[in-house]
Amino acid sequence: AVRGRCADVRLSALSLCPQFVGSDEELQRRLAETILQEKKDFNINIHLATSLPLPSERDHLRPRIDLVVFMIDIKSKYSLKNVETSLAYVDASYFLGKVCFLVTGVGRKNDCSIETNAVCKLGEAYCSPVLFCELELEGVRVATAQRLVRMLGICAGHIPGVSALSFVSLMRKSNDD
DSSP, rough: OOOOOOOOOGGBBBEEOOEEEESHHHHHHHHHHHHSSSSSEEEEEEESSSSSSSSGGGGOOOOOEEEEEEETTTTTTTHHHHHHHHHGGGGGGTTTTTTEEEEEEOOOGGGGGHHHHHHHHHHHTTTOOOOEEOSHHHHHHHHHHHHHHHHHHHHHTOOTTTHHHHHHHHHHHHHOO
């Protein structure tokens, strides 16, 4: 993949790479498929993992990761614990705007095993945005995919005038209001 070092490289030649981490492989797959259907000016190569660290035997083949999306199922305490354990394996530089927490299953409040406050505190502790959604609903899944594609472009540095760090600070400011 072209990394965009030349000034005249077209965005369509770039391949941006988000890494999804979460225990629900089916939801990861469905969200990934929805993201790939979105209209965008760049290629996306999505990586899925149930947890971190990733196996080291393929490190030399692994592309640069532009955004890490930790997926937390609100009805599974294991899901939250899995993400908390995986966070230790993320390079600190990613917490400067290249990590987000995606909380799924929020449409089923009766089935919640995790307090939303606990996830919000996790976002605060790691200076990363927390997005709440219900990926079972196609319309919400499409809107979430569009938002993640936009975030991916920002995190990879392909949206003029907006850095990953400034974007996260804007999101945090809007969440605080």
